[in-house]
Amino acid sequence: xxxxxxxxxxxxxxxxxxxxxxxxxxxxxxxxxxxxxxxxxxxxxxxxxxxxxxxxxxxxxxxxxxxxxxxxxxxxxxxxxxxxxxxxxxxxxxxxxxxxxxxxxxxxxxxxxxxxxxxxxxxxxxxxxxxxxxxxxxx
Amino acid sequence: xxxxxxxxxxxxxxxxxxxxxxxxxxxxxxxxxxxxxxxxxxxxxxxxxxxxxxxxxxxxxxxxxxxxxxxxxxxxxxxxxxxxxxxxxxxxxxxxxxxxxxxxxxxxxxxxxxxxxxxxxxxxxxxxxxxxxxxxxxx
DNA sequence: TGAAAACCACCCACTTTTACCCACATCTAA
DNA sequence: TTAGATGTGGGTAAAAGTGGGTGGTTTTCA
Numbered sequence: 001x002x003x004x005x006x007x008x009x010x011x012x013x014x015x016x017x018x019x020x021x022x023x024x025x026x027x028x029x030x031x032x033x034x035x036x037x038x039x040x041x042x043x044x045x046x047x048x049x050x051x052x053x054x055x056x057x058x059x060x061x062x063x064x065x066x067x068x069x070x071x072x073x074x075x076x077x078x079x080x081x082x083x084x085x086x087x088x089x090x091x092x093x094x095x096x097x098x099x100x101x102x103x104x105x106x107x108x109x110x111x112x113x114x115x116x117x118x119x120x121x122x123x124x125x126x127x128x129x130x131x132x133x134x135x136x137x138x139x
Numbered sequence: 140x141x142x143x144x145x146x147x148x149x150x151x152x153x154x155x156x157x158x159x160x161x162x163x164x165x166x167x168x169x170x171x172x173x174x175x176x177x178x179x180x181x182x183x184x185x186x187x188x189x190x191x192x193x194x195x196x197x198x199x200x201x202x203x204x205x206x207x208x209x210x211x212x213x214x215x216x217x218x219x220x221x222x223x224x225x226x227x228x229x230x231x232x233x234x235x236x237x238x239x240x241x242x243x244x245x246x247x248x249x250x251x252x253x254x255x256x257x258x259x260x261x262x263x264x265x266x267x268x269x270x271x272x273x274x275x276x277x278x
Numbered sequence: 279t280g281a282a283a284a285c286c287a288c289c290c291a292c293t294t295t296t297a298c299c300c301a302c303a304t305c306t307a308a
Numbered sequence: 309t310t311a312g313a314t315g316t317g318g319g320t321a322a323a324a325g326t327g328g329g330t331g332g333t334t335t336t337c338a
Contacts, residue, residue, distance in 0.1 A: 072243035
């Protein structure tokens, strides 16, 4: 279970620390790719392969643009001995990652945000609609 | 697993670098042919043979135009010691490859694009419909 | 048919990027 | 208080990417 929020900064070499608490769940290497709302997503390899399999099983020419969205941007990363990962420039660009970065846990995957963008999104959240969505769970 | 996006340029001798990360999956030599959306596709030899076999098993007179589309344009390429490939003029023409080229991974195959055409396609992608397609996977 | 031109496979050289290693400050928990 | 874990910075060797030379073969054209 990936939970919590962690703030890091990208160093001059482009390296980004990845939360120590996430490493066990994420495995030795994992997949980072584009995600919605201009952030990045990190999936354990198995989860990603499972999703990829589902997508490919629809047909190699079906959902071509979805395949391209997910796979062309994806990269397999392996944290170094200190636990840092190196993201391709394209991915950093997509999520507007320059210096301050926030990584959040989201149960089975992690999200990587520009810290400022994350904070803005948090501030803009409408608690009433969130309350309604929780109620709709019938929990 | 072929993943990621790589930008290269065709040099004056017509050589095109092929991503180092793809070489293991693609094998010593692989097949490049025409593909949909005006790009080229590169399949590992085994994958291509498998697809060809499936196509031919439908009957030699069935899908004649599909056979012609895929096989007439196909070429087997073998990267040089630096990892570069040489594409026939017809194929370069089909994908409008002149100088700037983008190669993307798509799990079991790679796609070769004119960089500008690729960027336009990316920009034209509608994230909402991508989100719907991902949800439809029931992942 | 023969010479010039084009093509291609095979080298080598150089620059940039990445991977791998070590050092150290800070934090956490026993 | 101290040992281990965590986060940050930097040095260095290897890999990746790019450019070009050379010699042999094929193609072109007078």
